[in-house]
Amino acid sequence: xxxxxxxTERRRIVSTYVDLVVxxxxxxxxxxKNLAVLKALIRHYVANTTRxxxxxxLGATIxxxxxxxxxxxxxxxxxxxxxxxxxxxxxxxxxxxxxxxSKYYVADPVFKTVAGHSFSPxxxxxYEQAVLLELVHRGGDRFxxxxxxxxxxxxxxxxxxxxxxxVCVDPEAARERELKGLLAAMTALHLARxxxxxxxxxxxxxxxxxxxxxxxxxxxxxxTY
Numbered sequence: 001x002x003x004x005x006x007x008t009e010r011r012r013i014v015s016t017y018v019d020l021v022v023x024x025x026x027x028x029x030x031x032x033k034n035l036a037v038l039k040a041l042i043r044h045y046v047a048n049t050t051r052x053x054x055x056x057x058l059g060a061t062i063x064x065x066x067x068x069x070x071x072x073x074x075x076x077x078x079x080x081x082x083x084x085x086x087x088x089x090x091x092x093x094x095x096x097x098x099x100x101x102s103k104y105y106v107a108d109p110v111f112k113t114v115a116g117h118s119f120s121p122x123x124x125x126x127y128e129q130a131v132l133l134e135l136v137h138r139g140g141d142r143f144x145x146x147x148x149x150x151x152x153x154x155x156x157x158x159x160x161x162x163x164x165x166x167v168c169v170d171p172e173a174a175r176e177r178e179l180k181g182l183l184a185a186m187t188a189l190h191l192a193r194x195x196x197x198x199x200x201x202x203x204x205x206x207x208x209x210x211x212x213x214x215x216x217x218x219x220x221x222x223x224t225y
Contacts, residue, residue: 025083041076041080042080044058048104049105052144053101086106087104087107088105089102124169131165131197131220143156149180149183152166152167153165165194166178166182166196166197167197168197168198170198171196179207179212183212193210193211194211196212196215201214202216
């Protein structure tokens with residue numbers, strides 16, 4: 001990608017990667033027969049990375065373009081995850097749900113920024129994706145929280161919830177909404193501390209008896225667990 005001459009060349013490289021590695025790998029390794037569905041799924045996940053949906057809702061969306069069953073959507077999504085193209089973040093819940101909502105992240109942000117699906121920079125989504133990929137690297141179980149308000153990441157190690165993380169590039173511009181989700185997760189999961197990953201803001205404050213730490217993304221990525 002560094003040696004690409006321009007955006008057109010970069011898009012061509014990404015498109016070739018998807019064709020030769022993702023499609024070829026999945027088709028040959030798993031014997032995927034419905035390539036139209038696989039391509040539609042990949043396009044959807046690239047365009048909607050970081051967003052939440054259920055397989056039932058996703059199936060309804062994909063069926064607008066190509067005939068497919070919910071079971072096939074689930075199977076092909078699992079194959080994309082197994083191939084390392086996709087990370088699935090389930091909603092945190094103490095109860096299992098057959099129609100649970102999850103958030104889906106493509107494994108490399110270059111797909112969204114270069115593959116022709118973005119019309120403007122989505123810095124928030126790129127930050128959120130960077131945090132997700134680092135959490136994958138650090139290990140443990142990862143969820144998102146969504147009970148009246150949403151928190152981007154819940155981290156579980158063993159049987160213990162150890163962190164709640166909200167991603168907010170500019171906490172001054174979205175302070176009320178972002179803090180509402182973080183504090184809701186901290187309260188529900190009995191956490192005394194939570195983290196807001198920002199672009200540059202760095203501070204710490206106590207709200208409702210809980211400690212909220214604001215840390216720039218670059219510094220958070222350098223932390224060790």
